[in-house]
Amino acid sequence: MKNILLFGAGKSATVLIDYLLANAPRQKWHITVADNDLMLIKSKIGKSYYATPAAFDIKDPAVRQQLIQETDLVISLLPPALHIVIARDCLQFNKNLLTASYIDPEIRKLEKDIKKAGLLFMYEMGLDPGIDHMSAMKLIHSIEKKGGQIYCFKSYCGGLVSPESNDNPWQYKISWNSRNIVLAGLSGAVYKEKGKVKEVEYHQLFDQNKTVQIPGLGKLAYYPNRDSLSYVDVYNLANIPTFMRATLRYPDFCEGWNALIKLGLTDDTRKQQTNHMEYFAWASQNIPVDPNLSHEENVAAFLGVSSKSKLLRQLKFLGILNGELINLEEQTNAGVLQHVLDTKLKMEPSDKDMIVMLHEIEFERRNMGTKLHSYMIVQGEDNLRTAMAKTVGLPLGIMAKLVLSGTLELTGLQIPVMPEVYNPVLRELEEYDIRFEESFE
Incomplete structure (x- = not known):
């Protein structure tokens, strides 16, 4: 029997745990869920024969390292700053690691050692980053295979409240880590538009009033993500004039958030x-x-x-x-604001969230310009099995299956941009109604 060790039982872990437990009998898995909250773990795993709770302080090296030594695969859904602690242990004890978080400078320092050890550390294996990479690369590779020359790439994604639960003036409810919401955009944004590198400071980020049209939903506002240009080489699009990755929100949210920034209420320094x-x-x-x-x-x-x-x-x-x-x-002001959001914008038990993703790709083929729209809308079931939890957790679960079944020969520090990953993952996601619709103009 294969052992999977999952660190973190919070909002994003619910559907991942469901997936791992549902697949456990056939795949012959056992899952250990580690978190500092025993009752939270038990609420997620129930009385499953295939799961064991491990409640302890993640910063306790003795317990943490003992659990890692005893497992076959580690999945981390901890806060981003703690991933490096898990990563170092995985490297020390020769264990593969999956996480939904961004590759950061600290893990980059271990890149050569991970490759040398023959391990797979798959980062950015969630929604955004994750499904965005996989779906975008599938489109890009398909266009290039048919001889198309891409000259404009824009990708948008947002965790929103579903229309039937959209009942407050912010048009927003918390379906994931509220601290990430409070600090979103703090470093500003860098992207490329019509051949020019654009830099936007934090205090200007939510004041752009730019929108995109989403079928069935109408206009959504967007603001560019931090450093879009760090992905141009990964996507093999370094020479195109326009490249941007952005976050979607309802327009009212951006206007309100801009006011909070002006008031200084998102500051986290003092x-x-x-x-x-x-x-x-x-x-x-x-x-x-x-x-x-x-x-x-x-x-x-x-x-x-x-x-x-x-x-x-x-x-x-x-x-x-x-x-x-x-x-x-x-x-800090950001800490107070996080408390306010958790209180006033929390999801009620019957509330549903929604994930929206859109890729706009413009390319030329046989001297004819074409614009491709590829979009995905995912609805949550309730305030636990949210669209956010689905789209973050399921890619990790499917990836775990690929790794433990031995069907994937891939090592090193990676993100999911290769066909041997995105094809099977996107195909299985469709079984859970996570799919893209395409149109051309």
Whole structure:
């Protein structure tokens, strides 16, 4: 029997655990789920014969390394900063590793050692990054195989609230790690448009008001992802004039988030005592306050909007314009905002989320220009088996099957851009209604 060790039992792990347990009898797997929350693990694995809970502090090297030594494959869904700890152990004990997170500079330092050991460390094997790479590379390879010359590549992806659960002025609910949402875009963005490298600072990122049309949904806003250009060589598109990867949101979210940035509420650099601070004092700490105006009027004046505007409705919905105490220990502004989002924008049990992905590729073949639209919409089932959990977890589960069955001969530090990975993974994802629709113009 093969042993799989999964680190992390949080939001993104639910459907992955379901998949691993459903496949366990046929594949002859046993799954150990490691997390610091025993009750959380048990809520995910139930009473399955094929799963064992391991509740401990992941930073405890003795327990962690013992578990890694005893397994055949490691999957990490821990916060990104902890992956390197797991990776070093996997290298030491000669274990393959799968994760949905980005390749970072720390893991790059181990690249030669991973290759030398004959191990496979497959990173970026989730949704975005993950399904975006696989679906894009399948299209790119198909176009190139038919003699097409690509000159414009744009890829968009967003975790959104499903229309039937879209009932707040932010048009957003939390379906994954809220800290990632608070800090999204902090480093700005770099991409290429019409032959010119474009750099966008964080304070400008959500103020672009650019939209794309999604069939059945209408217009969605987007903002470019951090460093799109780091993928031009990976996609073998280094010489094309336009290359951009971007995040999708409903337009109202981007407008509201831009206001939070202007107020300085996403800052994560300086901690302050917030346990006896009123929310309005916190929200207005970076703006001039006129004592003759109300809380709402002061914020509205700073943002240059009416006190009856949509922006003010959004801020009032979060409860940050009232006199309630924050009641948190020392926090950064980003920490307070994360707490607010987790409270006010949480998914209720009956809520559903939605994943939208779109590739726009323009290419020339036989002196004729063509624009390809390839899009995917995935609906969640409830607030546990979310579209986010499906699209992050299932690629990892399918990849685990490929590795443990011995059908994949691949080593080194990789991301899923090769046909021997994307073809079987995308094919099996279609069985779970994760598929793309294409149109040409």
